[in-house]
Amino acid sequence: MRASQKDFENAMNQVKLLKKDPGNEVKLKLYALYKQATEGPCNMPKPGMLDFINKAKWDAWNAIGSLPKETARKNYVDLVSSLSPSSESSGRVDKEPGSESVVITSEDGITKIMLNRPAQKNAITIQMYQEILSALEATSKDDNSVITVLTGNGDYYSSGNDLTNFTNLPPGGIEEVAKTGSILLRDFVDCFIDFPKPLIAVVNGPAVGIAVTLLGLFDAVYASDRATFHTPFTQLGQTAEGCSSYTFPKIMGPAKAIEMLIFGKKLTAHEACAQGLVTEVFPDSTFQKEVWARLKAYAKLPPNAMRISKELIRHNEKEKLHAVNAEESTALQGRWLSEECMNAIINFLSRKSKL
Numbered sequence: 001m002r003a004s005q006k007d008f009e010n011a012m013n014q015v016k017l018l019k020k021d022p023g024n025e026v027k028l029k030l031y032a033l034y035k036q037a038t039e040g041p042c043n044m045p046k047p048g049m050l051d052f053i054n055k056a057k058w059d060a061w062n063a064i065g066s067l068p069k070e071t072a073r074k075n076y077v078d079l080v081s082s083l084s085p086s087s088e089s090s091g092r093v094d095k096e097p098g099s100e101s102v103v104i105t106s107e108d109g110i111t112k113i114m115l116n117r118p119a120q121k122n123a124i125t126i127q128m129y130q131e132i133l134s135a136l137e138a139t140s141k142d143d144n145s146v147i148t149v150l151t152g153n154g155d156y157y158s159s160g161n162d163l164t165n166f167t168n169l170p171p172g173g174i175e176e177v178a179k180t181g182s183i184l185l186r187d188f189v190d191c192f193i194d195f196p197k198p199l200i201a202v203v204n205g206p207a208v209g210i211a212v213t214l215l216g217l218f219d220a221v222y223a224s225d226r227a228t229f230h231t232p233f234t235q236l237g238q239t240a241e242g243c244s245s246y247t248f249p250k251i252m253g254p255a256k257a258i259e260m261l262i263f264g265k266k267l268t269a270h271e272a273c274a275q276g277l278v279t280e281v282f283p284d285s286t287f288q289k290e291v292w293a294r295l296k297a298y299a300k301l302p303p304n305a306m307r308i309s310k311e312l313i314r315h316n317e318k319e320k321l322h323a324v325n326a327e328e329s330t331a332l333q334g335r336w337l338s339e340e341c342m343n344a345i346i347n348f349l350s351r352k353s354k355l
């Protein structure tokens with residue numbers, strides 16, 4: 001059945017009423033179909049490499065080719081109707097629990113820092129880095145907090161850095177984004193290096209990028225057998241961070257570290273445990289119950305003894321780790337300006353590639 005001009009206009013109005021953000025992929029499809037329906041095949045000059053958003057839009061429109069205006073109009077109406085408020089309320093679209101992207105709770109001497117963007121696989125935004133950093137600083141000074149846990153809500157632990165962090169360009173352009181990103185990364189990782197109390201990762205599902213590399217700075221890593229560990233830095237035109245260029249070869253030996261950090265080999269939870277990156281793996285069905293019971297018991301141990309032991313174990317390495325962190329952050333600043341990295345981010349945003 002054809003879609004009339006009236007149907008098309010109604011659909012355009014419905015888009016504005018959507019309660020839930022339909023996500024970048026759908027927004028690009030809507031944009032492309034709208035342009036095709038109103039202007040026909042893509043007739044704009046291709047935007048430059050650094051103009052991420054317009055380039056993604058151009059790619060989406062151009063990909064439709066010579067689809068007739070009529071068909072584009074109908075496809076637009078059908079797509080909007082599949083996203084309309086009635087289908088949102090019918091339960092077809094998952095609603096995210098909570099609205100905060102980082103949820104911090106304290107109970108029984110345990111401070112839990114939970115990444116809470118399950119629909120985005122707990123990808124870490126700039127604001128989330130800042131919130132985690134502030135939470136770590138606060139809990140390190142809180143006498144009631146004995147151990148600190150980082151975990152994720154939903155099926156992922158975290159998909160690492162939010163790749164849209166680099167797409168909102170300030171007046172200083174991509175150079176400014178790279179510079180501020182590098183400073184933030186350095187401060188963020190420094191905070192993990194200096195954290196004085198037991199720091200535990202409860203890895204509830206797959207982990208990517210910085211969510212994996214930081215594990216080398218934790219005191220214990222408990223993983224569900226559903227978790228995987230993936231550092232696709234080369235595929236992204238990027239380089240190792242989170243001190244992993246030092247901690248990973250130390251933990252698992254250079255040969256295994258290189259497979260992960262240079263070639264992007266993804267490890268299962270059991271493989272990561274065998275390499276020494278993970279402390280213990282639990283069946284997913286009993287993971288939360290077993291891990292939290294254990295953590296509650298650990299949080300009853302004498303806090304000062306734990307803190308002093310951690311200092312004894314870690315202090316010889318601190319200076320080295322800070323130097324490594326500084327080097328890695330500088331290297332990444334350069335990488336974020338590279339064509340290899342920009343292409344990888346554009347490909348992800350226009351969904352030509354997935355890991």
Ligand SMILES: CCCC/C=C/CC(=O)SCCNC(=O)CCNC(=O)[C@H](O)C(C)(C)COP(=O)(O)OP(=O)(O)OC[C@H]1O[C@@H](n2cnc3c(N)ncnc32)[C@H](O)[C@@H]1OP(=O)(O)O
Nearest residue numbers: 023024025120121123159160161162163181185209210355
């Ligand atoms: C300033 C400090 C910088 C520190 C630098 C750190 C470096 C890194 O961490 S590098 C690692 C970066 N992460 C990635 O490259 C992962 C990219 N994501 C994926 O490949 C896939 O999304 C996935 C394999 C994690 C999951 O695939 P799946 O098919 O199950 O789900 P999707 O439909 O792809 O994802 C759902 C939803 O979530 C959005 N999303 C997921 N991960 C990210 C991310 N890292 N950045 C931005 N957005 C992400 C994805 O786009 C989907 O959103 P829409 O529903 O809106 O399309």
